Amino acid sequence: MVNTERLNHTFCDLVRIYAPSGKEGGVRDYLKRYLMRLGARVTEDGAGAATGGACGNLIAVFPANAEGLPGVAFTAHMDCVEKCEGIEPVLEDGVYRSKGDTILGGDDKAGVAAILEALAVMKETMIPHGKILAAFTVQEETSLGGSRHFEGKYAEGIDFGYVLDADGAPGTLINAGPGEYKITCTMHGRAAHAGIAPEKGVNAVKMAAAAIARIESGRVDEETTCNVGVIEGGLATNIVPETCVVRAEARSRSREKLEAVVARMTEAFRSAEADFPGGRAEVETELLYEGFHIDEDHPAMRLARAACAEKGFPVRVTSTGGGSDANWFNRNAFPAMLLGVGMTDFHTSAESLAEKDLIDSAELVYAIIEAESHVCGH
Ligand SMILES: [Zn+2]
Structure with missing residues (x-):
């Protein structure tokens, strides 16, 4: 279903763009082109000005093409920690690592690339879906600044969302954080x-x-x-x-x-x-x-579970001890939970990402969209 060649290409393109916190413009421009090609309505919000950064959150909207389905958001952050200049991804034995002494940048380009690929497939297959919002935030690594300044007005008609920014294989559902x-x-x-x-x-x-x-x-x-x-x-x-x-x-x-x-x-x-x-x-x-908690019977959890079942991914529901964009989306915009995208040893030069986890993440996002009409349709 997912086009693995295109996905790998997108992932490598993204990690090569220098995008430390506050200087996400290069990634924003790439995403803008990609999303506009898919026919999305794309906006950059005022989070750049609010945080003193050079770039705001990038928000893409795909209107619903079917009645009665929930509005769903997918988010990931555009920035990464240093050392992230001149990243050269190398795929060996099914695992991505960086060639030099930089980080890989799978945190969070794995999430970004997975969302883009799933949206591309969504447009190709023309499956029925509710309103879909893709939000790519700035300055997550330093202050959660992008999500902190995300305004609720951009999430009108969105019922809940998924933040693709956690470790653990796809199937890891994180429904609570402090x-x-x-x-x-x-x-x-x-x-x-x-x-x-x-x-x-x-x-x-x-x-x-x-x-x-x-x-x-x-x-x-x-x-x-x-x-x-x-x-x-x-x-x-x-x-x-x-x-x-x-x-x-x-x-x-x-x-x-x-x-x-x-x-x-x-x-x-x-x-x-x-x-x-x-x-x-x-x-x-x-x-x-603030902390967040998404109940077991919340539609966000039911949809994620259905998608994992469809793909045969073992489900592991857990909580986190850290802060993430999910904390602020819950407060500012919509109930949000985190999805594991498989990154390991992130924030270090030993960071790696299994190609399978990248592919499975894109499959999962697509499966969540596809499950809307089975789980939430009338
Ligand atoms: Zn992250």
């Missing part, structure tokens, strides 16, 4: 000479230490984690340190538990004020993104 908070605490003590007048000082490093000792860390419960990651403070051993900055994070798939753990951390930081009279704890918390 929300994340960044917590920054600045301990304000009082500087004094450590030898001559230590009693005049308030030690900000000791304040931080006391607070950190009260903060839970690691896996808090099955769906919640927490980490104190950075501590910076003090100037010299002969000065009672005046300030100390502590940076931490918390994640949970449950919004309630996330708020609760952040409240406990804030409380622990503040408690240092009581132990160190004259000291002050300044705590800032920022929600980086």
